[in-house]
Amino acid sequence: MVHGAFIDPYAGGPAAPAAILQRILRPLPYPTRLPSMPAQFLRVLATCALVLGLAHPVHSARNYGDEQFRLEHGHDGKDVFWAPTPDAMVTRMLQTAKVTPADIVYDLGAGEGRIPIAAARAFGARAVGIEYSPEIAALARRNVNRAGLEGRVKIVVGDILVEDFSAATVVTMFLTPVLNRKLRPLLLQMKPGTRIVSHAFDMGDWQPDVTIATENAEAFFWIVPAQVAGEWSLRLPGEAAPTRLQLTQAYQQVSGILTVGERIVAVQGRLQGATLHFDYLRPDGTTATVTATADGRRFVGQQKHPQATGSVRGERR
Numbered sequence: 001m002v003h004g005a006f007i008d009p010y011a012g013g014p015a016a017p018a019a020i021l022q023r024i025l026r027p028l029p030y031p032t033r034l035p036s037m038p039a040q041f042l043r044v045l046a047t048c049a050l051v052l053g054l055a056h057p058v059h060s061a062r063n064y065g066d067e068q069f070r071l072e073h074g075h076d077g078k079d080v081f082w083a084p085t086p087d088a089m090v091t092r093m094l095q096t097a098k099v100t101p102a103d104i105v106y107d108l109g110a111g112e113g114r115i116p117i118a119a120a121r122a123f124g125a126r127a128v129g130i131e132y133s134p135e136i137a138a139l140a141r142r143n144v145n146r147a148g149l150e151g152r153v154k155i156v157v158g159d160i161l162v163e164d165f166s167a168a169t170v171v172t173m174f175l176t177p178v179l180n181r182k183l184r185p186l187l188l189q190m191k192p193g194t195r196i197v198s199h200a201f202d203m204g205d206w207q208p209d210v211t212i213a214t215e216n217a218e219a220f221f222w223i224v225p226a227q228v229a230g231e232w233s234l235r236l237p238g239e240a241a242p243t244r245l246q247l248t249q250a251y252q253q254v255s256g257i258l259t260v261g262e263r264i265v266a267v268q269g270r271l272q273g274a275t276l277h278f279d280y281l282r283p284d285g286t287t288a289t290v291t292a293t294a295d296g297r298r299f300v301g302q303q304k305h306p307q308a309t310g311s312v313r314g315e316r317r
Helices: 016-025 039-051 087-096 114-123 134-146 177-188
Strands: 003-005 104-108 126-131 153-157 170-173 195-199 210-213 218-223 230-235 243-250 253-260 263-272 275-281 287-295 298-304 310-316
Touching (some): 087 218, 126 134, 134 153, 170 177, 253 275, 287 310
Parallel strands (some): 104 126, 170 195
Antiparallel strands (some): 195 218, 210 218, 230 243, 230 310, 275 287, 287 298
16 A cells, blocks of 8 residues: 555644654654654644655655656645555555455555555455556556556556445555545445455554554554344353343444343453354353354354353344
8 A cells, every 4th residue: 555644633632743743753764752842833843744745754755656657755646645655564464464366455545556566466366456646547557567467456546435345355555544534434334354454544443453563664454343233042052041142332342241041141252254252151150152153144153161062043133
């Protein structure tokens, strides 16, 4: 992913300007430490740094384009400035997403095609890059051709908030916090199990499943969770009484109440795609662990317990 210097130092709370400046200073070849400054001054300083192109100054004159189009760090685009994702981070992002030849990787804001090309060349995946700028998209296509990957990589000119990327099994991006939040509802509607990786910026209160760090960069990884909130009727091994499971959900975090006959116990769980894991206490005080797939209206899985291991079946009420 190649778009995305942060362009709104007034968003993200009072700590945001200092964080922006620290990200800007991080690539410098010498240690940096921000002094204590009033928040308003930090905002102004962060804005000036971004506008004047001070981010990654040691790379600012490098041409990432070719003889037909010059692409430099800080190139202005729709909603973002252009900036390259380091090659080491590209590899870590795709490794964390466990990309394979069976995957379709969509890169939102594809720039010169770095991530789609890496996904196809190093991981064997098919890849699609969506890029708003026709000139940069044309550069990306030339890079795809130079890599000999025309059959596996496609570059589309379009708006990432408009184009359909629902076929993706993996989504990568390097955008801004504002764009990430705009995309979040679309991403959460994707098929459970879809993997998402964002260079530099998170998704607000949707906590990442994994944080990725290299020497000079950071990224965040999520797995799209299934929607399991509501009431389920279950049949648990070792329980003769009918069982009702009432769940609430905050992204991949799940909590609720399990009612077995007249007994009520609290449950805490976590989703990994469509797979739900939760524990509950049995009458003897021991813990049973349930791992199940919640697929629309069906609930199918296994329970593990020394005296009550077996299949779990259920349906949404």
